[in-house]
Amino acid sequence: MTDHAPLSPVPVDDLAAAFQIEGWPVRGRLVRLGDAIDAVLSAHDYPEPVAALLGETCALAALVGSSLKFEGRLIVQAQGDGPVRYVVADYDSDGHIRGYCRFDPEEVAAASTGFSRPGAQTLLGKGVFVMTLDQGADFERHQGITPIEGESLSLAAEHYFRQSEQVPTKVRLAVGAVDQGSGPKWRAGGAMIQMVAGDAARGSTEDVWERSEALFHTLADDELLDPQITPEILLFRLFHEDGVRLEQAKPLSAVCRCSADRIAAVLTSFGDDERREMIEDDGKIRVTCEYCSTVYEIEPEQIGS
Numbered sequence: 001m002t003d004h005a006p007l008s009p010v011p012v013d014d015l016a017a018a019f020q021i022e023g024w025p026v027r028g029r030l031v032r033l034g035d036a037i038d039a040v041l042s043a044h045d046y047p048e049p050v051a052a053l054l055g056e057t058c059a060l061a062a063l064v065g066s067s068l069k070f071e072g073r074l075i076v077q078a079q080g081d082g083p084v085r086y087v088v089a090d091y092d093s094d095g096h097i098r099g100y101c102r103f104d105p106e107e108v109a110a111a112s113t114g115f116s117r118p119g120a121q122t123l124l125g126k127g128v129f130v131m132t133l134d135q136g137a138d139f140e141r142h143q144g145i146t147p148i149e150g151e152s153l154s155l156a157a158e159h160y161f162r163q164s165e166q167v168p169t170k171v172r173l174a175v176g177a178v179d180q181g182s183g184p185k186w187r188a189g190g191a192m193i194q195m196v197a198g199d200a201a202r203g204s205t206e207d208v209w210e211r212s213e214a215l216f217h218t219l220a221d222d223e224l225l226d227p228q229i230t231p232e233i234l235l236f237r238l239f240h241e242d243g244v245r246l247e248q249a250k251p252l253s254a255v256c257r258c259s260a261d262r263i264a265a266v267l268t269s270f271g272d273d274e275r276r277e278m279i280e281d282d283g284k285i286r287v288t289c290e291y292c293s294t295v296y297e298i299e300p301e302q303i304g305s
Helices: 035-042 048-065 105-111 120-124 153-166 204-214 221-225 231-240 260-267 272-278
Strands: 015-021 026-034 072-079 084-093 097-104 126-136 142-148 167-180 185-193 242-245 285-288 295-298
Touching: 015 231, 026 048, 026 204, 026 231, 035 048, 035 097, 035 185, 035 260, 048 072, 048 084, 048 105, 048 120, 048 153, 048 167, 048 185, 072 120, 084 120, 097 105, 105 120, 142 153, 153 167, 167 204, 167 221, 185 204, 185 221, 185 242, 185 260, 204 231, 221 231, 231 242, 260 285, 260 295
Parallel strands: none
Antiparallel strands: 015 026, 015 242, 026 185, 072 084, 072 126, 084 097, 126 142, 167 185, 285 295
């Protein structure tokens, strides 16, 4: 049987979309990242395992964030005592993603001496996994925190939903460099399914959930990363016997919210002596954005120094 899918056409890359298996009490989401994740990861000279961890975090932020019904941001972060001290990615309701890592290069190199890429728990060590919902200054932030469980970020996310939301959830994340003829570029993909609770009309949903899990486990990394495998084909491969419907896709892009005005506002929060110490030999203050690596040159007079 050849792969084809009677689904509405959607872009291949840089998208987040919900999908529904016909008649099943299961909701799902799919994320594909091409140029957007390459821009995020290429902004820094990350070691390959660190780049992969950040790519997974960005894909997860888009998976969960794109399902939210309010204007604002979802921030996904994990921190621990391992070689990677901190990884964070955020998604806003305009489909913008960004992220960065803090890590010890020597410790990452030591943890990467095996045959396989070290996973999230090896890189992060003992620590916490956090999701934060930010609806803006007029609303209180909502934050959920769970211990990092399992070797992969996918397992940490599943544990979070099980503990914080009491929703059975399966997550698959993949990140890799793919050469499409112009040199290797980073790509990422993610998929998530969640069980809809049973009720008097629907009855028990556990049997259907077990079948959904079994099919979902067949999803391979290369299917999430291969640009030749469209979202329609990917879902058709998984659920073609039952029928699957892909909803309208939301475009994703790498956008940082940094600006000269924001940097200047932060600098004004420092004391006069601290700001004077920041002035370099040519008389300017330079600040590098941790997310996108943009370097801002600030004249001291702009901030009263």
